[in-house]
Amino acid sequence: KGIYKPEFINRFDAVVVFHPLTPENLMDIAQLMLLNIVKNLKEKEIDFLITENLKEKIVTLSYKPEFGAREMRRVMQDTIENSIAKVLLSDKITKGDTIEINPENFEIIKIVNNNSNN
Secondary structure, three states, X not given: OXXXXXXXXXXXXXXXXXXXXXXXXXXHHHHHHHHHHHHHHHOOOOEEEOOHHHHHHHHHHHOEHHHEOHHHHHHXXXXXXXXXXXXXXXXXXXXXXXEEEOOOOOOEEEEEEOOOOO
């Protein structure tokens, strides 16, 4: 208390102890973030299969204990969201399709058209 002025100390409501996220925590966060992508694609009537290998790759690329899950958001955008955007813009996937992403290169590896008229 002797280091800082009382005006500064009084601005704090509580002290929160930070514990670095574990890889298991990051797997759960990756699942939640991927489910958000699944939800967005569902609105376009496109299914997205989430694999354990994909989640593990995301965690591996984004694991930096000192930054928590912030890096994961960037990794998701740079890899998964960009891959999906490319195939959406190129009309390679449409309503009724199911996609899966290769965790090694983040390319769409499986596009299954569920429409009976194709």
